[in-house]
Amino acid sequence: xxxxxxxxxxxxxxxxKFLVFSxxxxxxxxxxxxxxxxxxxxxxxxAYCIITNGEKGTHKVSQTCExxxxxxxxxxxxxxxxxxxxxxxxxxxxxxxxxxxAELRRRLIRVMRExxxxxxxxxxxxxxxxxxxxxxxxxxxxxxxxxxDAIYPATASxxxxxxxxxxxxxxxxxxxxxxxxxxxxNMFVDISKTIGKKLAALRAHESxxxxxxxxxxxxxTRAKNEGKKKKMRYAETFRRLMF
Ligand SMILES: [Zn+2]
Numbered sequence: 308x309x310x311x312x313x314x315x316x317x318x319x320x321x322x323x324k325f326l327v328f329s330x331x332x333x334x335x336x337x338x339x340x341x342x343x344x345x346x347x348x349x350x351x352x353x354a355y356c357i358i359t360n361g362e363k364g365t366h367k368v369s370q371t372c373e374x375x376x377x378x379x380x381x382x383x384x385x386x387x388x389x390x391x392x393x394x395x396x397x398x399x400x401x402x403x404x405x406x407x408x409a410e411l412r413r414r415l416i417r418v419m420r421e422x423x424x425x426x427x428x429x430x431x432x433x434x435x436x437x438x439x440x441x442x443x444x445x446x447x448x449x450x451x452x453x454x455x456d457a458i459y460p461a462t463a464s465x466x467x468x469x470x471x472x473x474x475x476x477x478x479x480x481x482x483x484x485x486x487x488x489x490x491x492x493n494m495f496v497d498i499s500k501t502i503g504k505k506l507a508a509l510r511a512h513e514s515x516x517x518x519x520x521x522x523x524x525x526x527x528t529r530a531k532n533e534g535k536k537k538k539m540r541y542a543e544t545f546r547r548l549m550f
Contacts, residue, residue, distance in 0.1 A: 309497070329358065341543050344391065360402050382514060411453050431488055455484075494547040506526060
């Protein structure tokens with residue numbers, strides 16, 4: 308389906324809240340920054356949760372791990388500012404060593420219960436082709452599954468992590484999830500007006516983009532190919548799964 312992002316700028320409709328999960332700084336910008344820019348332009352609220360530091364992303368030998376972490380957070384904040392996002396939760400897990408544990412789920416649920424999103428955006432746990440090294444990075448796979456498991460059944464249930472209630476982090480029922488980077492899209496968002504912002508957000512991850520021109524060509528080609536299927540100039544695709 309072609310999804311039309313609703314405007315909340317008229318007084319009658321309430322802004323909707325979206326929470327986007329990302330294994331590393333930059334994953335969410337590759338996956339859905341055009342959609343995020345479209346959502347914020349229409350008055351919706353968007354928050355990010357970045358799970359690992361991304362400190363093992365290619366870096367100069369002279370740079371310390373701490374410098375790398377600080378730089379990647381700065382880059383993600385700059386990228387967020389371009390698409391209208393300032394509420395960014397950094398969980399600071401170690402890049403490449405992420406494990407799917409109850410503790411990780413507790414940390415994800417904590418953010419979901421704090422932000423109380425109507426819709427979560429995250430990588431698709433349904434992809435299993437292993438046809439690309441980067442796409443199937445271990446942290447991406449673990450993030451996709453852990454976010455799915457945290458959403459259901461735990462975030463909306465009193466029975467999971469009851470200690471969180473003492474911190475006023477009460478169960479929260481969201482409407483559903485939009486999975487980005489999916490092999491089985493059922494939702495197309497027109498990003499013709501926001502592809503420039505997506506490219507600018509990606510350029511903000513300076514340490515990760517060795518060849519800006521090549522990256523921009525790749526992103527435009529992919530968005531154009533997706534758009535063609537629904538007569539849009541540029542599109543991002545999702546697998547939409549609602550409760
Ligand atoms: Zn990544």
